[in-house]
Amino acid sequence: MSDEYGQRASGTPSLEIAKLNHLAYRCRDAEETRHFYEDMLELPLAHVIREDHVPSMGEYCPYVHLFFKLGDGSYIAFFDLGDGKASAPDPATPAWVNHVALTVPSFDTLLRFKKKLAAAGIEVLGPTDHGFVKSIYFFDPNGVRLELTCWIADESYMEAREAEAHSKLAAWTRRRGAGSHLRREPWPLTPWPSLAF
Numbered sequence: 001m002s003d004e005y006g007q008r009a010s011g012t013p014s015l016e017i018a019k020l021n022h023l024a025y026r027c028r029d030a031e032e033t034r035h036f037y038e039d040m041l042e043l044p045l046a047h048v049i050r051e052d053h054v055p056s057m058g059e060y061c062p063y064v065h066l067f068f069k070l071g072d073g074s075y076i077a078f079f080d081l082g083d084g085k086a087s088a089p090d091p092a093t094p095a096w097v098n099h100v101a102l103t104v105p106s107f108d109t110l111l112r113f114k115k116k117l118a119a120a121g122i123e124v125l126g127p128t129d130h131g132f133v134k135s136i137y138f139f140d141p142n143g144v145r146l147e148l149t150c151w152i153a154d155e156s157y158m159e160a161r162e163a164e165a166h167s168k169l170a171a172w173t174r175r176r177g178a179g180s181h182l183r184r185e186p187w188p189l190t191p192w193p194s195l196a197f
Contacts, residue, residue, distance in 0.1 A: 022067060022075035023100060026087040027142045030064050030080035036141050037076065040120060041102075041113070043068040046075065076100065078142070086142035099137070099145035107134055110150050132157055 027033040037043045046069040052062045062082055067075040089095065104110050107127075114124050114136050126136035132153035139145055 020074045022077045024077040024079060025142060025144055027078035027080050028084050028086040030066055032141050033078050037068040043070060089143060099147050101147040101149050104148050104150050107150050110134060110136060110148055113148050
């Protein structure tokens, strides 16, 4: 039984938002971005939209919209506005915070991609063992930080983490409210890479 907002009676979400359709970012060059995602990361270019006006806004802004397909049918997408610019980083946010994590099926696959990316001159960090996944990290040509990750924990591990998630968040919220969280100087951002392919 659910209320008018789709919440189950227990207060847990209904999960009617089933999966990600796409994430969209700005890219500085459509072909450079295609090369990286299709040739390096092996995600097929599945759809291209070329328009002069933004359908939702009516604004005149010629663009091309690229969609690269992931194994679950979702997409990572990019807009090339034709001006050679990518999205600017937020100077108040550490470079490691905003990122897109993509799942690969095995640790061997993770190592294969690390070797392939490194051979192309792309700096790759890791593998990093997070206890439930192992991951590598790198930047795309537009400065988007990417994580390739493979699961090492079983379903029971994640069920246990879900059971404690609200209490851990409440503890963090109390800590922040008490003013005991760490205050930092602005994090030095890693310069966005200028990758040559």
